[in-house]
Amino acid sequence: MQDFETDGHRARKRFGQNFLSDPNIIRKIIDAIRPQPGELMVEIGPGLGAMTAPLIERLGHLHVVEIDRDLIARLHETYAPAQITVHEGDALKFDFSSLCAGGDQPLRIVGNLPYNISTPILFHLAEYADRVKDMTFMLQKEVVMRMVAEPGTEEYGRLSVMLQYRFRMGRMFDVPPGAFRPAPKVMSSIVRMAPLPKDQLGAQDETLLGKIVTAAFGQRRKTLKNTLRDYMGDADFAALGIDPSLRGEKLSVEQFVAIANHCCARG
Template identity: 35%
Template sequence: MNFKGVKAKKYLGQNFLNSEDVLNKIVRSLEIKENDFFIEIGAGTGVLTRELVRAGAQVAAVETDESLVRILREDFSGNPDIEIVKADILKLDLTEYEERGEALRIAGNIPYYITSPILFKILDNRDFVKDATLMIQKEVGERLTAEPGNKIYGIPTVLFNQFADVKKLFYVSRNCFSPRPDVDSVVINISFLEKPRYFLKNEEFFKKLVKQAFGQRRKMLRNTLRSILPDIHKDFLSTVLSRRPEQLTTEDFAALSNELYK
């Protein structure tokens, strides 16, 4: 694949995909429809950008590296279906793109060092984002899809399961990137639900509860939650509160949230 002589910048977490086979698998997995509008995170040298447009999508290609932005603007100059956006994705106001296309979608190869902030930003904008197909560190993909009782089951697992269907599509070897990273990757799809999986009296309270619970994941919930609910009765919901957070399902957390919210 052509990197146009660009050298990856380590401080930006750049690892360029160098496999046509993986690129084609990503594009096929997207099942792009006419009028789909994509925000592409980390457009790099534009290899995915080009394929998205070729498949019929419109794209806002977000890139923070000035040298890559110049290349992208030169390569796609005059193409009405591509907007090159020089920005930090974490600072970009995604609501600016809310009305673009019939379905706002997100795709990209995510820098490992800012994976979690990007994921939670996407989650916070789920009201107008249909789905996100992302290349992320394999370990993070495993965490998002972990089952209760697993040591990697945690805050992102519960929150994303409450608001989305998360699927691991396929794994990608570290050998498919230049420079070669130290870990393997996985392509995931996050498809947001029209409404939360389980009823919530208050969504913000639910999020606060989950984050507080996993802040001290080895403690029983009775002890962990006392710090934010000092008036909690000692034997209140004794069955649930005697467990550790990784033992609770998303449904358990929703039920607990509804019981405790006042």
């Protein structure tokens, strides 16, 4: 994608900028988010403010995280401090828990996430799940399909398992390329993520779970016997009733948790 001039701003390729411009789609997304007055909400990558304005109208005040200095200047020019708090910097490095400091109000996170770094951002945001009410994002449809994929499907993988372990996932609706300027070459989708209660998570060691899931999908064509050989032997698979000749894509989230807990208990 070349840099593209729109509404007086040059969309920058390095930031993965595609600005939402279809008013009907914008209205549909805001209605899906259902922002309520006084809620604590942060928008990642507000861009030219397509969602920012209607969010502020309903909320009263909005936090935003933006990396583009030109867009930051526009936000300051457009909105009063009482309406918006602009956090300048990279969302991948931002401490979202800082927005909850000193209060018990849960955080709602929304945004049109940059497609070129969407997976790292999702894993970063998952770290704050215990402070979050929900997250609603627009992402490349291909990524959303991986997020909500079921075991045994081609899309099912590490992203599916690790997000579904922590969140209740829901794909809402698709957004065509023509709704953006410049138009991306791919279809987009809206996805909602609601953190699951801690007592439903189950993994005794979430770091170990992550390592096991990463290993299982590191070489998708290989069987669990090979990909998990550093963690599981024949007796371990037998104890859990899991066929070692299966591939990682066949296991449910619960089965991955069972493997991690077995390894943790075995020591």
